[in-house]
Amino acid sequence: MPQPDPDFREQTLAxxxxxxxxxxxxxxxxxxxxxxxxxxxxxxxxFAHRFEPGTHLRAWLFQILRNTFLTFYxxxxxxxxxxxxxxxxxxxxxWDVEVPVPSMVxxxxxxxxxxxxxxxxxxxxxxxxxxxxxxxxxxxxxxTPVGTVKSRLFRARRLMRRRLSDYxxx
Amino acid sequence: xxxxxxxxxxxxxxxxxxxxxxxxPVEAHLARCASCRRLxxxxxxxxxxxxxxxxxxxxxxxxxxxxxxxRPRRGVTGWLARPWVAAAVAAVLxxxxxxxxxxxxxxxxxxxxERLLQGGVAEHTRILLQLQALAAEVSDPESAFARVRSxxxxxxxxxxxxxxxxxxLQARPTVIANRKAAAVxxxxxxxxxxxxxxxxxxxxxxxxxxxVQIGSYKPYMRRLNGFxxxxxxxxxxxxxxxxxxxxxxxxxxxxxxxxAL
Numbered sequence: 113m114p115q116p117d118p119d120f121r122e123q124t125l126a127x128x129x130x131x132x133x134x135x136x137x138x139x140x141x142x143x144x145x146x147x148x149x150x151x152x153x154x155x156x157x158x159f160a161h162r163f164e165p166g167t168h169l170r171a172w173l174f175q176i177l178r179n180t181f182l183t184f185y186x187x188x189x190x191x192x193x194x195x196x197x198x199x200x201x202x203x204x205x206x207w208d209v210e211v212p213v214p215s216m217v218x219x220x221x222x223x224x225x226x227x228x229x230x231x232x233x234x235x236x237x238x239x240x241x242x243x244x245x246x247x248x249x250x251x252x253x254x255x256t257p258v259g260t261v262k263s264r265l266f267r268a269r270r271l272m273r274r275r276l277s278d279y280x281x282x
Numbered sequence: 283x284x285x286x287x288x289x290x291x292x293x294x295x296x297x298x299x300x301x302x303x304x305x306x307p308v309e310a311h312l313a314r315c316a317s318c319r320r321l322x323x324x325x326x327x328x329x330x331x332x333x334x335x336x337x338x339x340x341x342x343x344x345x346x347x348x349x350x351x352x353r354p355r356r357g358v359t360g361w362l363a364r365p366w367v368a369a370a371v372a373a374v375l376x377x378x379x380x381x382x383x384x385x386x387x388x389x390x391x392x393x394x395x396e397r398l399l400q401g402g403v404a405e406h407t408r409i410l411l412q413l414q415a416l417a418a419e420v421s422d423p424e425s426a427f428a429r430v431r432s433x434x435x436x437x438x439x440x441x442x443x444x445x446x447x448x449x450x451l452q453a454r455p456t457v458i459a460n461r462k463a464a465a466v467x468x469x470x471x472x473x474x475x476x477x478x479x480x481x482x483x484x485x486x487x488x489x490x491x492x493x494v495q496i497g498s499y500k501p502y503m504r505r506l507n508g509f510x511x512x513x514x515x516x517x518x519x520x521x522x523x524x525x526x527x528x529x530x531x532x533x534x535x536x537x538x539x540x541x542a543l
Contacts, residue, residue, distance in 0.1 A: 125345070125349070128345055129337070129340050132338065132339065132340035132341075133338050141473070142341075146343075146344050149340065150344070157351055209320055209321050209324045212324055217331055220405070222331055222334075223335065223404070223408060224403075224404040224407065226335070237332055240329070241328075241332035244333075246299055247293065247299060248299075265293060269328050272328060
């Protein structure tokens with residue numbers, strides 16, 4: 113394993129908390145999240161020479177983390193195929209806000225609605241809204257065109273609104 | 283600019299990722315179109331809520347481990363070999379085989395037991411997210427249970443405060459499905475976490491379907507959001523157990539608890 117530049121290592125460490133938080137939302141178990149983050153760093157340092165200076169280091173690290181996660185937890189493969197077919201089928205029908213966000217939403221409800229989403233949707237919301245990454249960065253992380261990122265965001269939010277509203281009603 | 287064109291770039295616009303000259307027509311359209319404005323407002327509101335979700339910082343030990351990554355260490359195969367990964371893979375295989383069995387018929391949002399199970403799973407998930415920060419063990423189960431009793435009127439028998447295999451992490455009052463309950467969090471040596479909830483349950487029904495034979499008991503059991511959930515009634519109380527354990531582990535734990543409570 114080539115020894116990575118110490119500066120590079122320091123730069124990657126600046127993103128440790130964000131990576132851990134994302135890993136915890138993906139795996140839901142602290143020991144799993146820790147392993148996932150360690151594996152991410154191991155890969156990042158091993159492939160440091162592949163990182164292109166000037167591109168977004170944070171997005172590159174998130175991309176490695178998510179790919180590592182999918183490699184080990186690929187239980188949603190079938191779901192994915194369905195989603196992508198769905199997304200390709202046009203979006204216009206989904207534009208309107210048929211169910212608004214309820215006026216009172218608890219953190220528990222939010223976490224539950226998020227945990228219920230398929231990984232693609234959960235990740236896109238977390239990256240876009242909690243981590244505040246740009247659409248271009250998210251497209252890189254999820255290895256998909258920006259247009260698909262936007263469709264997934266729309267669909268993810270629509271599902272969230274429905275679930276939050278169901279919880280209030282139920 | 284029409285609605286379709288506006289909505290195509292609305293995400294870039296609300297994130298400030300559009301150049302000023304491209305943003306101006308979007309702004310103009312939003313000023314005159316109530317439907318697009320509503321979409322923007324609802325999107326902003328949900329995004330704002332997601333920003334309020336907790337972000338758990340990395341534990342210091344992890345930062346330390348990451349700094350020491352120069353040294354050759356276990357790679358992916360080592361990670362895969364960990365017992366919990368093996369268990370997770372096994373759980374997925376079991377779930378695939380048992381998929382028809384775990385389908386629950388007649389699941390309804392207004393069913394009180396269903397609400398209880400959903401609430402229990404949500405609370406368990408929340409506890410898992412918080413454990414990193416609060417993972418101190420309970421040193422004095424007696425007083426922890428006494429506190430829960432005084433706050434909820436729920437009797438938590440001190441008989442089940444863990445044993446040689448199970449460590450008591452928390453005992454606390456909570457509310458699930460609008461009912462006061464005691465939540466007790468246990469972990470095993472591999473850090474599989476189980477939360478059980480005890481609550482007054484005289485008015486709660488016992489589902490007729492979905493029940494499984496465990497020893498001489500027949501509780502209701504199913505998989506929900508990746509956890510195993512068991513619901514049963516005992517005396518005046520109803521119990522919901524939500525576990526990270528695999529199915530045999532969950533069954534064993536139920537048996538142990540059912541006998542101890």
